[in-house]
Amino acid sequence: MNLNKLFTILLFFYLPTIFAQSNIIFVKPNATGSGKSWSDATGNLRAALLNAAFGTEIWVSQGIYTPTKCTICNASERQKSFEIPNGVAVFGGFLGTETQRDQRNWRANRTFLSGDIDADGRATSNSYHVIYTQNVGDKMILDGFTVSGGNADSSTTPGERYSSGGAWYNDGRSGQIGSPTVRNCAFTRNFAIAFAGALYNNGGFNGYCYATFENCQFVNNFSRKEGGAIFNSGVFGGICNPTFTFCEFSGNRTEGSGGAIFNDAQKGRCEPIFTNCQFIKNEIVAERYGGAIYNLGKGGKCSPTITGCLFWANKAFSAAAVYCLGSEQGVSSPQITNCIFYKxxxxTGGSVYANAGEADVTGASTGESKPVISNSIFWANKALTTRHLRNINGEPTLSFCIVDTTSCAALHGGKGVGVNCGSGMIYNQNPLFVDADNGDFNLLPTSPARDKGSNFLAKNLTLDLAAEPRIINDSIDIGAFEFNPK
Incomplete structure (x- = not known):
């Protein structure tokens, strides 16, 4: 074989790799190179992001990264964040030797984005936001990071930058978009003096937010106002409909409403989708509402879709799990399917609260709150008033549910037409979890929940909360876990 032909063959095989690597920036802690390879990696992740073009991938080796470093950190230093441009994909979890992205192990090679810019272990001088994005679509990817130590404690207007979204301020307001793709990330120990200890999705004022989160954790975040972990804003003509799949929200707290999440649709739309998510031990630490989720449909539409989720041991003054307010001609009517509400x-209101606003002079409520709940289990929830469904002029509808009351009428507390119960209701029969108090909500073989749900009402649900096939026999089970005899 002549040399020219051999060179052509080699070029054919190696050119794709060379071309792909030319669109990758390599980052390692304390490295000083150009970022063109692992052996020539850069250590400045923030600069790499600022210089990245649409279509660039950034591969980040295990370690801890901060947006800047300072000893005495003034406001200017604290305003620095990892600013991820539109169309840039950032992957953590590399050891620092890989040649293919799928060789990384993000679980073993933990990669931290930290707001502790002065490395003193205290939040006082930390970054206001660890991450900031503006006008990004779904080609902006963050995958394989732990984001912690954000401290949005500025005295700016609540909801503005520096006061909200300690881990990440996702800015899609005023005609922009805020729709990143986020996978395999954890957001923990972040703070906001106003909204969203961890993540503020701002699609307000004619903006758009369709962010997607898959296999993410929001743990031990705190806010002084609304949304212990997340605040989703679609106010005043905006649309904020993020999607969360196989995500966990645990130990988040707020002094406002929405222990884990606050969805705000004042004169706009905010209709997130939660599929196979867990809400565990989130808490309101003041006399406020929605231990896990608060849905505000004041003059707008706030009707999330909540499917295959677990609500366990959340606490609030009112509505321990989910609070729905549709007032001033607004709507808050979530669809809740194949969920578990336990302890x-x-x-007031040990699980779900439907509030359609107070009656006007004609006696009619000023809004609408009609949660539709099916294939779900309500067991061992506690409240001084109304253990399960608190209702103020709302109209919750249940079907194919297991509840620990003797009748449909016993579910209702409050005022208005009460709770509507359809087909398939099971009253006062223990669902027989394997070991619920220790977190095992799988069904025992003799559970009355087996094969008693409605397939039609769960037609788009293919996996259960354990990522196992959703329907084993002909009929779906009630609750978030499908009985599997294997």
């Missing part, structure tokens, strides 16, 4: 606790 949530409140003063």
């Amino acid at each position: 949530n606790e409140a003063n």
Whole structure:
């Protein structure tokens, strides 16, 4: 074989690799190179992001990264964040030797984005936001990171930059978009003096937010106002409909409403989709509402879709799990399917609260709150008033549910037409979880929940909360876990 032909063959095989690597920036802690390879990696992740073009991938080796470093950190230093441009994909979890992205192990090679810019272990001088994005679509990817130590404690207007979204301020307001793709990330120990200890999705004022989160954790975040972990804003003509799949929200707290999440649709739309998510031990630490989720449909539409989720041991003054307010001609009517509500606790409303606003002079409510709940289990929730469904002029509808009351009428507390119960209701029969108090909500073989749900009402649900096939026999089970005899 002549040399020219051999060179052509080699070029054919190696050119794709060379071309692909030319669109990759390599980052290692404390490295000083150009970022063109692992052996010539850069250590400045923030600069790499600022210089990245649409279509660039950034591969980040295990370690801890901060947006800047300072000893005495003034406001200017604290305003620096990892600013991820539109169309840039950032992957953590590399050891620092890989040649293919799928060789990384993000679980073993932990990669941290930290707001502790002065490395003193205290939050006082930390970054206001660890991450900031503006006008990004779904080609902006963050995958394989732990984001912690954000401290949005500025005295700016609540909801503005520096006061909200300690881990990440995702800015899609005023005609922009805020729709990143986020996978395999954890957001933990972040703070906001106003909204969203961890993540503020701002699609307000004619903006758009269709962010997607898959296999992410939001743990031990705190806010002084609304949304212990997340605040989703679609206010005043905006649309904020993020999607969360196989995500966990645990140990988040707020002094406002929405222990884990606050969805705000004042004169706009905010209709997130939660599929196979867990809400565990989130808490309101003041006399407020929605231990896990608060849905505000004041003059707008706030009707999330909540499917295959677990609500366990959340606490609030009112509505330990989910609070729905549709007022001033607004709507808050979530669809809740194949969920478990277990040992949530409140003063009023141990699980779901439907509030359509107070009646006007004609006697009609000023809004609408009609949650539709099916294939779900309500068990051992606690409240001084109304253990399960608190209702103020709302109209919750249940079908194919297991509840620990003697009748449909016993579910209702409050005022208005009460709770509507359809087909397939099971009253006062223990669902027989394997070991619920220790977190095992799988069904025992003799559970009355087996094969008693409605396939039609769960037609788009293919996996259960354990990522196992959703229907084993002909009929779906009630609750978030399908009985599997294997």
